[in-house]
Structures are given as C-alpha cells and as structure tokens.
Amino acid sequence: MAKLNLKVNHKTYSVDVDPATPLLWVLRDHLHLVGTKFGCAVGACGACTVHMNGMALKSCQLPVSAAATQEITTIEGLSENGDHPVQKAWLDIDVAQCGYCQTGQIMAAAALLKQKPNPTDADIDNFMSGNICRCGTYIRIREAIHSAANLSKK
Amino acid sequence: MENKTSRRSFLKVSSISGGGMLLGFSWLASLKPTEVMGAATGAKDWVELTGFIKIMADNQIKILSPNPEFGQNVMTSLPMLIAEELEVDWKKITIEMGDYDTPRFKRQFTGGSQSIRAAWEPLRKAGATAKWMLLQAAANQWNVPVAELMASNGTVIHKSSNRTLTYGALAEAAAKLPVPTNPVLKKSSELSLVGKSQKNVEGSKIVSGKSLFTMDYQVEGMLIAMAIHPPAFGMQLKSFDATEAKKMPGIKDVFDIEVYKKDYERAGFDTRSFNHLIVVVGNSTWEVINARKKVLAQWEPIVESKEMVNSFGRKKEETIPAGLESSDKHMQKMLELQGQKAKVLRKDGDPEAAFASAKKVIEKTYSAPFLPHNTMEPISCFAHITEEKAFFVAPIQIPDMMKQNIVANLDVPADKIEMKLARMGGGFGRRAYGHYIIEAGLISKKMKAPVKLIYTREDDMTNGVYRPAYIVTYKAALDANNNITAIHIKGGGIPEHAVHENRFPAGAFENYLAEGWELPSNITIGAFRAPRSNFIASAEQSFLDELAQAIGKDPIDFRLELLKKAKANPVGKNNEYDAARYMGVLELVKEKSKWATTPKGTHRGVAAYFCHNSYAAHVVDVSMKNGQPVIDQVVSVLDCGIVVNPDAAKNMVEGAVVDGIGKSLFGGLKFDKGVVTQQNLNQYRMIRMKEAPKKIDVHFVQNGIDPTGLGEPPFPPIFAAVANALYKATGKRVYQQPFINELNKKT
Numbered sequence: 001m002a003k004l005n006l007k008v009n010h011k012t013y014s015v016d017v018d019p020a021t022p023l024l025w026v027l028r029d030h031l032h033l034v035g036t037k038f039g040c041a042v043g044a045c046g047a048c049t050v051h052m053n054g055m056a057l058k059s060c061q062l063p064v065s066a067a068a069t070q071e072i073t074t075i076e077g078l079s080e081n082g083d084h085p086v087q088k089a090w091l092d093i094d095v096a097q098c099g100y101c102q103t104g105q106i107m108a109a110a111a112l113l114k115q116k117p118n119p120t121d122a123d124i125d126n127f128m129s130g131n132i133c134r135c136g137t138y139i140r141i142r143e144a145i146h147s148a149a150n151l152s153k154k
Numbered sequence: 155m156e157n158k159t160s161r162r163s164f165l166k167v168s169s170i171s172g173g174g175m176l177l178g179f180s181w182l183a184s185l186k187p188t189e190v191m192g193a194a195t196g197a198k199d200w201v202e203l204t205g206f207i208k209i210m211a212d213n214q215i216k217i218l219s220p221n222p223e224f225g226q227n228v229m230t231s232l233p234m235l236i237a238e239e240l241e242v243d244w245k246k247i248t249i250e251m252g253d254y255d256t257p258r259f260k261r262q263f264t265g266g267s268q269s270i271r272a273a274w275e276p277l278r279k280a281g282a283t284a285k286w287m288l289l290q291a292a293a294n295q296w297n298v299p300v301a302e303l304m305a306s307n308g309t310v311i312h313k314s315s316n317r318t319l320t321y322g323a324l325a326e327a328a329a330k331l332p333v334p335t336n337p338v339l340k341k342s343s344e345l346s347l348v349g350k351s352q353k354n355v356e357g358s359k360i361v362s363g364k365s366l367f368t369m370d371y372q373v374e375g376m377l378i379a380m381a382i383h384p385p386a387f388g389m390q391l392k393s394f395d396a397t398e399a400k401k402m403p404g405i406k407d408v409f410d411i412e413v414y415k416k417d418y419e420r421a422g423f424d425t426r427s428f429n430h431l432i433v434v435v436g437n438s439t440w441e442v443i444n445a446r447k448k449v450l451a452q453w454e455p456i457v458e459s460k461e462m463v464n465s466f467g468r469k470k471e472e473t474i475p476a477g478l479e480s481s482d483k484h485m486q487k488m489l490e491l492q493g494q495k496a497k498v499l500r501k502d503g504d505p506e507a508a509f510a511s512a513k514k515v516i517e518k519t520y521s522a523p524f525l526p527h528n529t530m531e532p533i534s535c536f537a538h539i540t541e542e543k544a545f546f547v548a549p550i551q552i553p554d555m556m557k558q559n560i561v562a563n564l565d566v567p568a569d570k571i572e573m574k575l576a577r578m579g580g581g582f583g584r585r586a587y588g589h590y591i592i593e594a595g596l597i598s599k600k601m602k603a604p605v606k607l608i609y610t611r612e613d614d615m616t617n618g619v620y621r622p623a624y625i626v627t628y629k630a631a632l633d634a635n636n637n638i639t640a641i642h643i644k645g646g647g648i649p650e651h652a653v654h655e656n657r658f659p660a661g662a663f664e665n666y667l668a669e670g671w672e673l674p675s676n677i678t679i680g681a682f683r684a685p686r687s688n689f690i691a692s693a694e695q696s697f698l699d700e701l702a703q704a705i706g707k708d709p710i711d712f713r714l715e716l717l718k719k720a721k722a723n724p725v726g727k728n729n730e731y732d733a734a735r736y737m738g739v740l741e742l743v744k745e746k747s748k749w750a751t752t753p754k755g756t757h758r759g760v761a762a763y764f765c766h767n768s769y770a771a772h773v774v775d776v777s778m779k780n781g782q783p784v785i786d787q788v789v790s791v792l793d794c795g796i797v798v799n800p801d802a803a804k805n806m807v808e809g810a811v812v813d814g815i816g817k818s819l820f821g822g823l824k825f826d827k828g829v830v831t832q833q834n835l836n837q838y839r840m841i842r843m844k845e846a847p848k849k850i851d852v853h854f855v856q857n858g859i860d861p862t863g864l865g866e867p868p869f870p871p872i873f874a875a876v877a878n879a880l881y882k883a884t885g886k887r888v889y890q891q892p893f894i895n896e897l898n899k900k901t
C-alpha cells in the first residue's frame with residue numbers, strides 16, 4: 001500500500017492503495033467517479049478512456065503510481081454542466097444506444113479535437129478505432145465529432 | 155397477418171408476450187390513490203393514476219417506464235405511448251424507470267423485439283384512461299358534460315366558459331373515480347407525439363457519466379465479489395485451497411457456492427454454464443482480482459447428467475454430455491451429420507421425385523460458429539439480502555421471470571423481492587439469463603452484507619450463454635429450362651438447428667423439404683439477437699443470390715417473382731410470412747438504393763428477411779481499395795408498421811447493420827478441449843469504427859399497421875447482403891462465417 005496524491009478534475013485526492021492498482025479502479029472504487037467504465041481491462045475497448053495532461057489514455061493500463069503527479073480528467077470533469085461541445089454534439093445527434101461505451105468515446109473524441117480541430121473522416125476513424133461500441137453507433141459518433149468540431153468554431 | 159411467429163423461436167425469446175394474455179388484462183387493477191414519498195425527498199404527495207402515471211398538485215407529471223432498457227430506447231418510446239393519449243407536454247414531464255413490480259406493470263420483459271408491439275395498445279390505454287378520469291373530475295367539479303371538455307398540455311379546458319384546471323389540481327379527485335374499462339383511443343390521424351422523433355430521456359446522464367449501470371452502483375459497506383468457474387466446458391470443481399488467497403489484503407472471505415439447488419427444475423431462462431463456483435469477496439475490485447489468482451483449485455471432468463427443464467410449460471429432460479469439446483471436431487461432426495438422416499420438419503409435394511428427375515442440382519453448405527454476446531458492460535449484479543428484504547440492482551431483460559428462481563434458490567419469499575432495473579450496458583439476449591442474480595444473492599446471504607458481483611471480460615466471455623454453432627445445406631433442383639422444381643433445406647446445430655421450415659422460400663415451391671438435426675453439447679447456449687434467424691437468413695439469402703445468378707436473373711427480381719407466386723398461390727398452410735409486406739421492403743430498397751444504376755466501381759449485394767413480425771431488406775455497397783473489399787454504404791428498408799420514435803428507430807437499424815457486418819466478417823468463438831480460446835477483446839475481433847460503413851441510409855415502409863418488432867429484424871439479413879456484395883466485388887462466394895477467413899484464403 002502507498003499513500004498517493006491524485007489530481008483529478010482539478011481536485012486533489014489522497015488515496016492509500018496498492019501502487020500497482022490500475023487508475024481505472026482507483027477512479028471507480030476509491031474516488032467513486034464511475035463515469036469511467038470498465039470494459040476489458042486489457043486496453044482493447046476504450047471504455048475507460050480518460051485524459052492525462054490532455055491526452056487520451058486507457059485508464060485500465062496505467063498503474064495509479066504513474067498517474068500521481070499528472071493532471072487527470074475524467075468524464076465528470078470534461079465540462080462543468082455536461083456542455084462540452086462533444087457532449088452537446090452527442091446529445092444533438094442522439095448517439096447513444098445502451099450508452100455504456102459513450103463516456104470513453106466522448107473522452108477520446110475530445111482529445112482528438114484538441115489535437116485536430118478539423119478532423120477528416122480518416123482522422124476520426126484512425127483515432128477512434130481504439131474504442132468499441134457493441135451497439136454499433138459508429139456512424140453517429142463520426143457525425144457527432146464533425147458536428148462538435150463545427151460547434152467549437154462558433 | 156403480423157401475428158405470425160414461429161412457435162419455437164417465439165417461446166425461446168418472448169413467450170410471455172402473447173398478445174391475448176396481455177391485452178385481456180386490466181392494467182389498472184392496482185389503482186392506488188396516493189403514494190407518499192419519503193421525507194428525504196421533501197414529503198411530496200404524488201397521486202398515482204393507472205400505475206404508470208404520477209401527478210403532483212403543482213402539475214409535475216411523471217411517467218414510469220415498465221420495460222428494462224438496454225439501448226433499444228424503450229425508456230423513451232414506451233412512455234411516449236402513454237404521453238400521447240394523456241395529452242401532456244413531453245418536454246415538461248419526467249420519465250423514470252419502473253422497479254421490478256409485475257403486479258403493477260404486468261409485463262416486464264425485454265426480448266423478442268416485442269416491447270413496443272406488446273405495449274402498443276395497453277400503454278396507450280393507460281394514458282387514455284388517466285386522461286378520461288381527469289376530464290371526468292373536471293366535469294364533476296364544473297358540473298358540465300365531459301363532452302364539452304378537452305385535454306391539452308396537462309390541462310383540462312372548458313372552452314365555452316374559458317375555464318382551465320391543471321392535471322395537478324384534478325389528480326386527487328380523478329384518482330377516486332371509477333376506472334373506465336375501455337377508453338377510446340386516438341385515431342392514427344390524430345397522433346401527435348407518436349411518429350415524431352424524441353431524444354433519449356437519459357441522454358444527458360449518459361454523456362456526463364452519471365451512475366446508471368449496475369456496474370456503477372455503490373453503497374456504503376459494499377463488498378466486491380468475483381467468481382472462479384471451471385477453465386473449460388466439461389469440467390467441474392473438485393476441491394480448492396484458499397489459504398493464500400484469504401491472507402491477501404482486503405479479502406473478506408473465499409468460499410464455494412452451488413448456484414441452483416439439486417433437483418431445481420429450471421425454467422426457460424435459467425440456463426447457467428457452471429453450477430459450482432468459488433467466490434472471492436473483498437473490499438475493492440483490484441484486491442479481489444489479485445487474491446483470485448492465489449486460489450488453488452482442482453478441476454475434474456463432468457459425467458453425463460440430466461436436468462429437468464420446464465420451458466414455458468413444456469417439461470423436458472435435458473442431457474448434458476460429458477467430454478471436452480473442440481471447434482474443429484464440431485465442424486467434422488456437423489459435416490458428418492449432414493450426411494445422415496434428419497427429422498423432417500416440413501414436406502410439400504414430392505421433392506424426392508423432383509430431385510431424381512432434375513437436369514441440374516445446385517447444392518451449397520453454410521456454417522457459422524458460436525458467438526459470445528460481449529455486451530460492453532460485463533455481467534454484474536448487486537445484491538443485499540437481509541431479514542427484511544432481498545434487494546437487487548440487476549441488469550436483467552426478464553425481471554418477470556426471475557421470481558421462481560430467486561424464491562427457490564435464495565429461499566426468499568416472493569413478496570420480499572425488491573429489484574431496481576438498472577440501465578443495461580447491452581443485452582442482445584445475454585441478460586435474459588439471470589443466474590448472476592442468484593450468484594450475487596448467495597454471496598450477499600453468506601457475507602450478510604451488500605455485495606456487487608463483477609465478471610471480468612474473461613469471465614464474461616468464458617462463462618457465456620452463446621449463440622449456437624450452425625450448419626445448413628441448401629439444394630435446388632433445376633429442369634432443362636432452368637425452372638426451379640424443388641428446394642431442400644437440411645440444417646443442424648450444436649445444440650440446436652436454425653431451420654425455420656415455414657418461412658420463405660417455403661410457400662413458393664411446389665416441392666419442398668426441410669429437415670433438421672441437433673447435437674447435444676455441454677457448451678451453454680441461449681438467445682442472441684434474432685435467435686436462429688441470425689444464421690439461417692445468411693444462408694438462405696446467399697443461396698437465393700447464387701440461384702438467381704445460376705438462372706440469369708436479377709437477385710431482387712428473382713425474389714420478387716418467388717414472393718409473387720407465394721402471395722398468389724401459396725404452397726402449404728403454415729407459411730409464417732406476409733408475402734406482400736416482404737415484397738414491399740424489396741421494392742422500396744430497390745428504389746431507394748437506385749439498384750438499376752449501380753455506380754462504376756461499386757459492387758452491390760442485396761438480402762431480405764422476415765422475423766419478429768417485421769420485414770427488412772438491405773443493399774450493401776462494396777468497393778475495392780488496394781485490393782481489399784471495403785463496405786462503403788448500406789441502404790436499409792424496414793417494415794415494422796408504425797414507427798413510434800423514428801430517429802431512435804433509425805439508430806437501432808444503423809446499429810444492427812454495423813453489428814451484423816462485424817459478426818459476419820469477424821465473429822466466431824472457438825473452443826479447444828472445452829476451453830474458450832479467445833478470452834478478451836484483444837483476442838476476439840469486434841468491428842471498429844474504421845470498418846463501419848460511411849453511410850447507412852434507413853427507410854421505413856409507411857403503412858399504418860400497428861407496430862411490430864424492430865430490435866432484431868434488421869440484423870439477420872445484413873450477413874447475406876454483405877456476402878453477396880463481397881461476391882460481386884471479389885468473385886468469391888463465402889460460405890463459412892466469419893467471412894474474413896475465406897476472404898483472406900489464397901485461391
């Protein structure tokens with residue numbers, strides 16, 4: 001066990017956990033930030049995507065000790081009122097079916113737009129192919145990312 | 155016409171949705187005048203009308219959604235049916251998921267694409283009943299005839315005297331009135347909410363990561379549990395040593411559970427893969443994951459056993475064979491059994507004579523492997539069993555049917571069961587099998603604590619209730635003039651075949667034979683989005699494509715010709731489908747895809763199918779890029795009658811198309827001596843965004859027919875539309891799923 005300070009969504013949390021614990025489980029079990037989802041725990045589905053220093057990261061793959069001094073953002077911290085352009089576009093296009101993967105998709109999309117404010121279809125396909133949607137909402141996700149890019153310009 | 159459902163698939167998926175039983179029932183029997191909410195919420199009084207509607211004096215209106223939600227959007231579309239007749243402003247009301255409460259809701263079952271179809275009349279009646287009572291209450295108060303009143307936006311209006319009263323002001327008086335038995339429903343021309351797209355009522359919660367799913371549920375003092383099941387089908391627990399595991403940090407206990415009691419007579423959805431499990435319980439997920447690795451377990455082969463299953467009143471003894479099964483042996487065995495005698499399912503005319511005198515016979519064999527559901531949210535369940543009650547937060551498609559299982563295996567009286575029906579991170583049939591509710595309950599009982607049982611992805615994939623493995627051979631007899639004189643379908647599967655003997659092309663051929671055989675297995679199987687149809691449509695529609703080509707006909711025109719024949723002079727009496735509606739989707743997909751003018755470089759495949767009372771057709775466009783086939787776009791046509799929430803319905807069809815493309819190209823779970831060989835998503839390929847088409851163009855046939863199924867019908871025909879387009883693009887027919895293997899094979 002180790003005492004660690006975590007910076008999540010601009011707040012500092014103190015946790016006493018096994019330093020090898022994946023960030024995912026610390027977020028969910030200890031900080032009760034359950035918007036970051038558990039899907040596979042092997043970095044293959046993207047449901048657990050968060051931002052570390054603004055970059056998309058699969059939180060199931062990062063030991064919490066490595067996250068200690070970093071700026072972590074989860075879906076709960078992406079915007080104050082759920083009104084980040086990506087979230088707005090998601091609602092506007094009514095992307096979700098079951099909704100379980102969508103927070104990971106949104107975090108990935110937000111990170112993509114930070115890097116590439118005007119992504120092409122190919123940019124989106126490449127960046128987003130680490131996130132699985134079992135319901136098959138890919139067409140709408142693609143559309144929502146374009147729409148969010150336009151919203152951000154306004 | 156839309157009531158035609160094969161008994162078999164119906165029983166398997168949706169036995170309780172039989173219209174008669176539901177519609178004959180009074181939905182309003184348990185009318186309670188008031189319900190006082192707890193002090194914590196402000197001690198406000200909700201007046202309840204019809205069990206589905208709650209109204210507060212300040213005119214807050216709440217509608218309860220009765221059916222479990224797993225992405226099919228019924229939590230939005232079912233309340234829309236109530237709101238339509240109630241005459242309330244959709245934007246101003248709140249929607250809440252109903253808890254498990256069968257006496258109140260009568261039908262709490264998500265499966266067989268029946269939610270909207272079964273609710274269409276009763277839920278509109280619930281809204282109309284409440285509206286009638288509110289109107290009557292106003293009439294009494296103003297002492298005017300009810301006919302002079304109208305209801306609009308949550309208000310009753312008396313136009314001639316210019317008086318209005320809100321539903322909130324009327325609710326208490328309304329609740330005391332006698333409940334009308336047969337309120338008048340709006341004519342289809344009067345519908346104002348139904349047919350207009352409304353957004354997912356949980357959309358904002360989903361995009362902001364609110365706790366919605368069972369996996370997210372947490373309470374003070376909650377423990378985390380994980381189970382260890384045998385490493386292979388055909389194995390069982392012999393003994394285990396948990397000494398080291400119990401010493402691990404955060405671990406509360408390690409013990410074994412028997413999921414179902416000996417001699418428990420299983421009901422239709424009580425399938426579970428393994429009955430004897432080791433359970434590790436601790437404070438946090440990571441601690442349990444680590445301790446689980448320290449449990450030393452000894453496994454042994456099972457011996458053949460028998461279990462009584464009462465499948466919706468039909469009792470049968472199910473044999474669970476011993477042995478460690480492998481996919482390659484399965485394939486050998488299936489091919490071998492295809493050559494042996496099978497059970498005749500349907501025979502029209504004299505197919506033997508037709509084949510004996512045939513000038514030419516075309517014969518093709520199709521197969522598909524087991525499939526895991528892989529819902530994005532792995533299996534989980536929260537349970538807290540105390541003396542007072544058995545409380546669950548459960549992701550379950552069939553709350554209606556869990557009662558006897560919970561009562562029998564957890565020794566809980568039925569009236570002490572409380573269950574929150576959490577939004578499910580996907581279902582696709584997997585969450586019709588609620589063994590995990592019993593598992594979580596047993597663990598909570600033993601620990602005397604609130605417990606959340608979590609399956610890892612590996613647990614989820616290796617302790618599954620899979621789509622079966624199937625094979626089928628289609629054979630056509632042709633005379634000298636290329637007339638098709640007979641059709642023979644012979645199918646088998648592990649452990650069930652997929653032949654729907656009374657579906658198209660049955661009815662279109664004078665001489666027709668359908669046969670099937672089944673091979674028992676110890677690998678557990680169950681419902682998977684459009685059970686059996688999801689395979690047989692692929693084979694049938696690929697074969698029809700090949701037949702059309704062999705006799706030089708356009709694939710759409712060929713199907714239409716057959717359907718025309720089946721419509722004018724159907725052969726046999728038990729045909730399940732409505733040939734006219736079937737033709738309708740093909741004609742519309744032909745028009746919408748501009749079938750006659752295929753662009754250069756585009757290769758097109760078509761397929762259509764009927765299941766779950768609805769009709770679907772797809773045209774898939776493939777082009778070759780760098781020598782590889784790429785699916786560019788899909789045009790889809792659905793005839794599911796009236797569409798309640800069009801944009802959500804469109805989303806569902808898009809999802810089914812993407813899902814079907816993924817399964818057809820990549821889906822397949824393999825077994826090696828009982829062991830699942832792909833145990834996580836880094837070993838099992840699922841469709842990703844770069845493989846999804848750029849565009850899916852969805853159209854609904856507008857025919858004003860009462861709604862039929864939607865969740866499943868668009869799924870089965872996409873497989874063959876893909877196969878037929880791939881053939882056009884590559885010149886190669888694919889017969890074995892997943893198609894990617896055959897595509898990659900060097901010729």
